[in-house]
Amino acid sequence: MLEKALQGGPKYWLWMILLAAVIGAGSLCYYTQLIYGLGITGMSRDVTWGLYIAQFTFLVGVAASAVMVVLPYYLHNYKAFSKITILGEFIAISAVIMCLLFVIVDIGQPMRAVNMVLYPSPRSILFWDMVVLNGYLVLNVVISRVTMGAERKGVKPPAWIRPVIVLSIPWAVSIHTVTAFIYCGLGARPFWLTAILAPRFLASAFSAGPALLILLCLLMRRLTKFDAGDEPIQKLSIIVAYAMAANVFFVALELFTALYSASPEHIAPFQYMFLGLEGKHKLAPWVWTSQSMGILALVLLIVPRTRKNMRILALACIGLNIALWIDKGMAMVVTGFVPSPLGHVTEYTPTPPEIMIAIGIYAIGLFILTGLCRIALSLRGQLEA
Amino acid sequence: MHDGGKIMGGLAVFFALLLFPVWNNLAQGKADYRPNPQILPKGNCVESREYMLSSHMDLLNTWRDQVVRQDKRIYVSTLDGKEHLMSLSKTCLGCHTNKAEFCDQCHTYMNVAPYCWDCHVDPQANK
């Protein structure tokens, strides 16, 4: 089946070559990092996690969000999603692979990563995260292979795959919950020490992921003969709107608890995020951008007239993803380290090689996603329009 | 298909180039090169010569885990019951003071790069 990824026109190959070039540039930067150490990044003794772990967190959410098409289709037999379920699974596969790569580039001794398997430590949440992420990858690879194989032969998928699919639903929730547990179980970091972190992660994931899926559908409608149809896109946009509303609500809850209790250690990180501390406020403009874009996108998604306009819907989905990416892919992780346990305010700015490595990993994800979509399209005979 | 000869010729040139290091060494009479680690001290090592030759890495691995993780620092030799401090810098390099002519000889030949020396200090090199 994989060989289908090797067939395509010049546009397809140009795109793949472009991605390969970006991957090459990222690999070169990673090679430099291997030689000099993580000192080439912007991280420091006070801010020990940065861009890499933040992307990891964001992408776990994207991966988990496949459940928002799998669940209605398989559990509620919602037929409109029949064509796009496989796309959700493909996004999940490429997102999990990117997650694992972001962990690898973040650790100081990648050659020793096997130690996590050789000396399993069930008390560590990172250990469980490794288990659930790899499990989720295997589940999605198996499910998409089996269902597509059946489709190619024009038969029904074997009966044993159904329990596997049903298992993948709670599993998707688990990957993002366990990822939230990495943060929210640390007494040392008051900003993360909140029970609402896991629900908040899930809510933002369930709006960002389906919004990406909408964008992917719209893009494929323009570039290929594949048309998901308006109904599933509209259904997805409602899911996006509800999940985003829940996310905004959860953020408001957090702000209330911190600000009204006036507990200094809970206020300080929020103060750094929105206003800055000790005259250091690099993050503040980003956070304000994220908040205002998020609210604007939410309004556009809630009002039926704007939501039903495909142009505006696309814009809202883009804005929403930028907003949530800033929130999770930058602010959430960094703010946990400011101020430090000793009250110091150290700011973090990713360096160019660090950013290039991150872009390289995104290119790997896109490469895989494009290849997988290619396979699905050629099976269905729906290549270029 | 009339290119059989060209293909064969091309392949021959390719392999000749690929194997350059081999025939070059043969031509220079260096093909029977053997590493020659300099064992300075006269007496016994902590275990027999044969054991050390084949399995010193097993021994060092045990030493490392015992010292770091079990706080056991004394090794009792099966050769003569003598006790040794399990220390790479002090015990091993205490006798074999010539890391470059001892450790590195075979390691370089075998192209293995144990990362011991990223952290452990060769007292000679830091004089």
Next chain:
Amino acid sequence: MSFNRRDFLKLTGLGAVSAVAARAAAAFPFFGGAPGAVKAETNAKTAKRWAMVVDLTKCKENCTDCIDACHTTHNVPDFGDDKRHEVKWIWKEPYKQSFPDQENEFLKDDLSERRVLVFCNHCQNPPCTRVCPTRATWKRPEDGIVMMDWHRCIGCRYCMAACPYGSRSFNWLDPRPHIKTITPDYPTRTRGVVEKCNFCDSRLAQGQMPACVEACKDRALIFGDLEAPDSPVRQILRERFSIRRKPELGTQPQVYYVV
């Protein structure tokens, strides 16, 4: 042709996987053990629960003897003004930063301006060891020292996020060029691993007191066994008022401060 694109992809995939596996296997040979027996040193200093008392009434404001002793003994690199990549095991922090929960607006003059020695607390209930995915950092059951295994640490820095005291440092760069004089008896570290104070475990094993304790001429650092009722640490804690850093977190620090 029987060799099609499908086979090609499979073969390249297989090739890539086996190349990576071979690299990994080379880095992790599955060793056998050594034939001989092992045992602890006979003159080692032992305790059921090691602890330190810092007597702030004796510690002199501008003295750095203990810091210098520790950092020289343990080959701790000095990155100068490069605070981002700083590595430190023991250092001084203003009183208000060391004890944020004791932040009274009006304090005894000698305290409010004070800089306090801080280092790993060897917590009885350490969050850093709980989160480590490889058990590269762990609490020794025999004597309570929170250890680091620099051979095993993968450098994920989860322990640094979990420590509420900022006691841990990461080697962002190769430390060797930044060590002024290398002490050959003690290993340096390599880039990509985490390090911190280890209560001088290898000095204790050789019957010596911690380097910082030995270096302090004013006897402001008192080291001993908390489980032994007549140990020097128990004695001073009986007689003087002491505080610990962030006790509300339940980590149970084993470093006490006499104020």
